[in-house]
Structure formats: structure tokens, C-alpha cells
Amino acid sequence: MKIGITGGGIAGLTTAIALKRIGIHAVVYEAAPTIKAVGAGIGLAANAMKGFQKLGIDHAIMQEGRLLDALVIKDERGRQITKTDTLASSQKYGADNFTIHRARLHQVLMSYLDDADVHTNKRLLHFERSGSKVQLHFADGSQEWVDYLIAADGIHSPVRQQLLPTATTRYAGYTCWRAVIDYPADHLREASETWGPMGRFGVVPLKDNKLYWYACVKARENDIRYKNFKVDDLLQTFGSYHPPIPEVLQNTRTEQLIWNDIADLAPLPQYAFDTILLIGDAAHATTPNMGQGACQAIEDAVILADVIQRAPTLPDAFREFERLRMARTQYIVKQSRLIGVVAQLQNKLIGGLRNRLMRALPASAQQKQLDKVLGVEF
Numbered sequence: 001m002k003i004g005i006t007g008g009g010i011a012g013l014t015t016a017i018a019l020k021r022i023g024i025h026a027v028v029y030e031a032a033p034t035i036k037a038v039g040a041g042i043g044l045a046a047n048a049m050k051g052f053q054k055l056g057i058d059h060a061i062m063q064e065g066r067l068l069d070a071l072v073i074k075d076e077r078g079r080q081i082t083k084t085d086t087l088a089s090s091q092k093y094g095a096d097n098f099t100i101h102r103a104r105l106h107q108v109l110m111s112y113l114d115d116a117d118v119h120t121n122k123r124l125l126h127f128e129r130s131g132s133k134v135q136l137h138f139a140d141g142s143q144e145w146v147d148y149l150i151a152a153d154g155i156h157s158p159v160r161q162q163l164l165p166t167a168t169t170r171y172a173g174y175t176c177w178r179a180v181i182d183y184p185a186d187h188l189r190e191a192s193e194t195w196g197p198m199g200r201f202g203v204v205p206l207k208d209n210k211l212y213w214y215a216c217v218k219a220r221e222n223d224i225r226y227k228n229f230k231v232d233d234l235l236q237t238f239g240s241y242h243p244p245i246p247e248v249l250q251n252t253r254t255e256q257l258i259w260n261d262i263a264d265l266a267p268l269p270q271y272a273f274d275t276i277l278l279i280g281d282a283a284h285a286t287t288p289n290m291g292q293g294a295c296q297a298i299e300d301a302v303i304l305a306d307v308i309q310r311a312p313t314l315p316d317a318f319r320e321f322e323r324l325r326m327a328r329t330q331y332i333v334k335q336s337r338l339i340g341v342v343a344q345l346q347n348k349l350i351g352g353l354r355n356r357l358m359r360a361l362p363a364s365a366q367q368k369q370l371d372k373v374l375g376v377e378f
């Protein structure tokens with residue numbers, strides 16, 4: 001039995017590890033010439049860490065990550081809107097919340113796989129089904145036959161485009177810059193996100209005096225003006241926000257900026273297609289507002305390995321995976337999109353009203369949502 005996984009991102013690599021753990025060898029086909037992370041930092045919430053626990057790799061991740069005490073939402077003057085105590089997570093959800101540099105996360109994941117498990121420079125163009133097998137056609141002219149295909153090839157998945165040509169990605173209405181910088185962040189105990197009239201600014205401490213920040217502003221899709229934004233432009237935009245935001249920007253070089261428009265995937269009607277399965281962003285790409293995209297990809301990997309162990313055949317396991325995963329992942333996509341609309345309100349008056357309403361929200365409302373997202377059982 002040969003299983004191919006297209007895409008060597010968080011979903012693809014974690015799935016290869018999860019399958020290896022149950023004695024199934026899968027080959028990962030990655031488009032890039034080397035396995036490296038695209039992006040800056042990432043939050044691994046308790047549900048993701050619990051998934052890594054199940055795979056027995058949580059300690060390695062924790063060593064490279066940074067434990068988070070709390071997540072605070074502030075207004076542009078630095079006044080607290082809401083605070084989530086993430087340190088209490090371990091008791092409640094069985095794991096803590098960490099932040100990690102994406103490159104380090106990829107290194108840890110790769111350390112659990114053999115080089116022979118991951119083939120780089122293999123950009124899938126399209127596939128063909130022939131009998132019970134699937135033939136993969138790559139951009140370098142090569143082909144591979146597999147019995148089963150797990151598509152973990154991201155939001156623009158070519159496998160999904162072939163299976164569901166009418167599926168659409170949706171621009172969220174805001175654009176985002178990110179960077180990881182050297183910064184005395186070891187004393188920072190909390191991650192924060194600031195909501196203000198110029199947009200949103202997130203500050204996330206990482207390990208070893210590194211800091212990950214992101215900034216989102218409302219924009220037209222693919223606006224060339226923003227594509228060419230430099231750190232000075234961001235300083236003009238966010239320079240009046242509370243400390244340490246201006247200082248964080250002053251410590252960033254323009255060449256460190258990663259820019260992209262934020263989009264998600266409209267809910268799909270199907271993840272399982274007999275011998276082919278969509279997972280991760282290929283199946284349920286979400287906006288980053290809940291910090292759950294990768295966390296859900298990690299849940300996917302753990303649950304897929306679990307159903308494969310229990311189901312009589314792989315197509316049965318893929319259908320069971322779809323049954324178990326569709327409602328939860330699409331709930332995250334929907335909630336995250338909604339949070340983005342609220343967080344990105346840039347009108348001063350409406351924003352002020354939102355902040356007052358948020359402060360008045362009973363803690364139980366926030367808790368309910370946290371329980372639903374983080375309180376996963378594998």
C-alpha cells in the first residue's frame with residue numbers, strides 16, 4: 001500500500017509522523033526545493049499541543065517554543081479590553097499554550113521523519129485516477145503512482161481545485177504584515193493584540209529574545225500600495241499606538257516584512273473522495289483571527305491516524321474523518337471570519353462602542369468558546 005501526501009507544511013509533515021507512529025509509511029511530495037517554513041511565528045494552542053502529546057513529540061516542541069501566560073486584547077492606548085489566562089489551560093485542557101518560530105517547528109517535525117519520507121522539488125500539477133490507483137503528475141515531468149492520496153497542499157491546493165473546481169477562496173477584507181525580530185522579549189509574559197482606528201497590531205514573544213509581530217489593516221484585495229509598504233509606512237500608521245508597538249517597528253527592517261492578503265476557504269461539501277482526502281488548509285483554510293489554522297491541521301493528523309487504525313479500509317477511514325472533522329473545522333472558519341470583522345472595525349466611534357461591549361461581556365461567554373475550541377479529546 002503506497003500513500004502519498006502532497007504538501008510538506010504543518011499538515012503534511014504532522015500527518016506523515018502520525019502515520020509512521022501507527023506503522024504506516026507515507027511519502028510527502030513538497031513543491032519547494034527545501035522544507036522550510038513560510039511565515040513568521042505561530043501560536044500552538046492547547047488543542048494542538050494535546051495533539052503533539054498524542055504523537056509523543058510535545059516535549060521537543062515545548063523545548064523550542066515559549067510558554068504563554070495570557071493573551072490580552074487592548075485598545076490603541078494600551079487599556080485592556082479582554083484577558084485570557086492561558087496558563088490555566090494545562091489543568092483545564094490537559095496541555096499548555098505555546099508560541100514558536102515556524103522555522104523551528106518545521107525543524108522539529110522534520111527530525112521525526114527520514115529524508116526518504118520527504119521528496120522536495122515535487123510540485124504536483126494534476127492527478128489521474130486509473131482503476132483503484134492515483135497517478136501524480138509533477139512539474140519536473142516525473143510521475144508517481146499511489147494507492148491513496150492525502151492532499152495537504154494548502155489553501156490553493158491543486159488537488160482540491162481538480163476535485164471541486166467551484167470551491168472558492170474568500171478575501172477577508174484586510175491585509176497583513178508579519179515579522180520575527182530580535183527584541184528583549186524574554187521578560188514579556190503575555191501576547192497582546194491591539195484593536196484601534198488604524199487597524200490591528202499583535203505582539204507575540206517567542207523563545208530566545210525573539211518577538212513575532214503582525215499588523216492588519218483594511219484594504220482592497222492585492223493593493224499594490226500595501227505591497228510596497230516599508231517599515232516607515234507602518235510606523236506612520238501605528239506610531240501613535242501604545243508602547244512597545246512603535247519601538248517594535250523601529251527594531252524591524254523592511255526586508256524582514258512578510259506581506260499577504262488574508263483569505264479563507266468557503267466551506268467545502270466534502271473532504272473525502274474515495275481514495276483521496278483533503279486535510280489542513282486544503283480542506284478548511286481559515287483566517288488567522290483565532291490562531292487555529294495550524295492547530296486544526298494538527299488535530300486532522302492525529303484524528304486521521306486514529307480512524308485509519310479503526311476502519312476496515314482507507315476509504316472508510318477517509319469518510320469517517322470527514323464525518324468527525326467537517327463541523328468542527330467549518331465552525332472555526334466561520335467564527336474566525338466573524339472575529340476578524342469585529343476586530344478590524346476601524347471607525348473610532350464604532351470601535352469604542354465595540355470595546356465597551358467587549359469589556360462588559362461576561363467571562364462565561366468567552367470561556368464557553370475557549371472550552372469548545374481548546375477542550376478537544378483525542
Ligand SMILES: Cc1cc2nc3c(=O)[nH]c(=O)nc-3n(C[C@H](O)[C@H](O)[C@H](O)COP(=O)(O)OP(=O)(O)OC[C@H]3O[C@@H](n4cnc5c(N)ncnc54)[C@H](O)[C@@H]3O)c2cc1C
Nearest residue numbers: 007009010011031043124153154280281288291293294295
Ligand atoms: C498571518 C497568519 C497567521 C497565522 N497564525 C496562526 C497561528 O498563530 N496559529 C495557527 O494555528 N495557525 C495560524 N495560521 C494558519 C496556519 O499558517 C495554516 O493554517 C497552516 O500553515 C496550514 O498548514 P497546511 O500544511 O495545511 O498548509 P500550508 O502551511 O500552506 O502548507 C502547504 C504546503 O504544500 C506545499 N504545496 C503547495 N502547492 C503544492 C503542490 N502543487 N505540490 C506539492 N506541494 C505543494 C507548499 O509549498 C506548503 O509547503 C496563520 C495564518 C496566517 C496567514
